[in-house]
Amino acid sequence: MYDEQLLDLAASLRDLTETAKAVLRDELRKRELGDPLAPDFSALAKGRADSQQALDAAEDEVAAKPNEYTWKTPLCECASREEAWQIREALRRAGIESWLRDPANYSIVVAADQLEAASAVIANPIPQDIIDESRLEVPEYLPPVCPACGTADPILMAADPSNSWECESCGNEWSDPVDPRPDAS
Ligand SMILES: [Zn+2]
Incomplete structure (x- = not known):
């Protein structure tokens, strides 16, 4: 027994x-x-x-509970991908690593021991140059469209030194400019 x-x-x-x-x-x-x-x-x-x-x-x-949630702790939710990017960039500049836990509601998590520092960072307004940069940054993530026939979703053939694409419809190949981001300063 x-x-x-x-x-x-x-x-x-x-x-x-x-x-x-x-x-x-x-x-x-x-x-x-x-x-x-x-x-x-x-x-x-x-x-x-x-x-x-x-x-x-x-x-x-x-x-x-998956292990990571015991040390990653929610910081905030954002209204848009742009806002999430701005906040994460502001945190990055302050030396704070952050993760996008749920892309659906743009909730940002940080390491539990950096929560206080991260909260202090986001309590301040986002610096204007980060806001400017985020507006340049966001279109970069949109999937490109074939410049020859206009078909969306080309195949990414290479990412170095810049993204190279091939159109599935017409076979057109092209590459993004090597540094597509204009100097923000
Ligand atoms: Zn095409």
Whole structure:
């Protein structure tokens, strides 16, 4: 029998025969589960069961959460990809690493030990040059359109030194300028 079963049995010791009581007491002592005839036995047995339950619950909770969420903590949600980019750039300049956890609502997470510093950064207005830069930055992520036939979603053939594309419709190949970002300063 398992310990729990044995303890249950011990709780209803009154109903057992004398022989069964003796066997059970010996077994409980062997397993160091306590003497069922001791006055505090019931409370003791219940305490063991409760703490085991609490332990199980705690283990379930840990298992349910992926590890990274124990140290990455939510900072804020943004209204747009542009705003998320601005905030992450402001954090990056302050030396704070950040991640976009959920692209659907642009929620940004930071390491838990940098939350305070990150909150201080975003409490200030985003510097104008970051806002300017983000407006240049965003179109870069839009998938290009074939300059020959206008078909969207070309195949990315190479990314070095700049993105090279091939159109699936007409076979046209072209490359982005090597440094497409004009100097913001
Ligand atoms: Zn084309």
